[in-house]
Amino acid sequence: MTINTTTLKANLTTKINNTSGTTDAKEFLLLGKAVEAVSSTGIGSSNIDFGSYKITYSNNYATLSDLPNASTYHGMFAHVHAEAAGFYSHAGAWYKLVNYDTSGNLTISGNLTVNGTTTTINSTTLDVDDLNITVAKGAADAAAANGAGLTVDGASANITYTSATDTWDFNKAITGTYTSLNPVVNTANVVTSQTIDMTKPMHHFNMTGGTAFSGVSVAAGRTSMMILDTTATPHTPTWASDIKWPAATEPTWSDSRYWVVSFTCKDSTTILASAQGYTI
Numbered sequence: 001m002t003i004n005t006t007t008l009k010a011n012l013t014t015k016i017n018n019t020s021g022t023t024d025a026k027e028f029l030l031l032g033k034a035v036e037a038v039s040s041t042g043i044g045s046s047n048i049d050f051g052s053y054k055i056t057y058s059n060n061y062a063t064l065s066d067l068p069n070a071s072t073y074h075g076m077f078a079h080v081h082a083e084a085a086g087f088y089s090h091a092g093a094w095y096k097l098v099n100y101d102t103s104g105n106l107t108i109s110g111n112l113t114v115n116g117t118t119t120t121i122n123s124t125t126l127d128v129d130d131l132n133i134t135v136a137k138g139a140a141d142a143a144a145a146n147g148a149g150l151t152v153d154g155a156s157a158n159i160t161y162t163s164a165t166d167t168w169d170f171n172k173a174i175t176g177t178y179t180s181l182n183p184v185v186n187t188a189n190v191v192t193s194q195t196i197d198m199t200k201p202m203h204h205f206n207m208t209g210g211t212a213f214s215g216v217s218v219a220a221g222r223t224s225m226m227i228l229d230t231t232a233t234p235h236t237p238t239w240a241s242d243i244k245w246p247a248a249t250e251p252t253w254s255d256s257r258y259w260v261v262s263f264t265c266k267d268s269t270t271i272l273a274s275a276q277g278y279t280i
Contacts, residue, residue: 058062070094119191141164198222198265214240215271217264226261228275243271 012232063082070089071077078087086097091262099107109210136145146163157172167184188194191209195216201227205211226239236253243263245251254276264272 016202018180064094067094072222127213135184136161196224196226196271198224198263199269200224203227205229207231207237210235210238212238212240215242215265218265218266218268218271219243220267222265224263226263228259230257230259232257239273241271243273245273245275251277 018142033095046108059078061078062079064080064087067078067080067087068076071092073089074091075089077086077087083096085099087094088097088174089095089182097136098106098108111145117260136148139145139148142163147160149158151158154186155172158170160169162169184198184201185204186200187204188206189208190205191207193212193214194205195214196203197216198219199217200226203224205226206229208231230237230253234254234257239245239250253259256279258278258280259275260278261273261275266272
């Protein structure tokens with residue numbers, strides 16, 4: 001029921017004016033006090049300050065369809081029993097408030113956007129239905145995504161994307177059984193000088209002129225293979241002093257056009273090399 005205080009005051013005043021002279025004086029007093037009380041509260045016509053006192057009432061609606069017009073009651077809060085949730089009205093619509101259940105669990109049926117610097121998830125298990133997780137979202141190019149990856153706290157273990165080489169870099173050894181593993185082959189036409197990156201497993205170099213080869217990223221245990229095409233000319237390769245051959249003797253490069261060369265790092269300064277020539 002809605003009480004129109006303006007109408008109430010008018011009706012009380014009319015009652016007083018129409019009361020006969022025989023009416024009990026007590027009735028006049030009560031009517032006058034009623035008009036005074038309604039006028040002083042300002043209910044329906046101005047803001048009311050209750051100070052530190054509380055208002056207790058049940059703002060409960062059975063279903064969503066029972067809620068009043070959201071535009072008329074902009075800013076209203078209400079409980080909808082059938083939804084077991086609270087709602088508030090804004091911009092002509094009712095919005096559901098986020099609710100915890102009795103166990104402290106929270107379910108969000110729509111999308112969730114978190115704007116901030118750090119998002120911390122203190123969970124023992126993280127399950128993701130999506131088949132793909134995107135990091136460096138919005139990166140304009142590879143350089144902007146440089147350093148993206150995965151880090152295992154406590155172990156100093158990480159998988160990191162490096163834009164300069166356009167590679168995934170692991171700082172820990174990988175063990176296990178590998179199937180359908182096809183290493184990237186570093187292919188290039190070379191002349192004058194060429195480095196052999198010992199972090200890359202395969203190289204395929206076509207010599208277009210005399211070329212001096214040297215090793216980089218040398219570390220104990222690293223291995224790399226090279227297919228070397230000296231071309232029909234043929235061109236003769238030369239090798240840095242840190243690359244050592246069996247019996248300190250290089251192959252006779254003019255004996256074959258195609259060579260399979262293997263490199264193994266003895267330590268951080270020496271590469272052990274061997275080669276097998278093929279004529280096809």
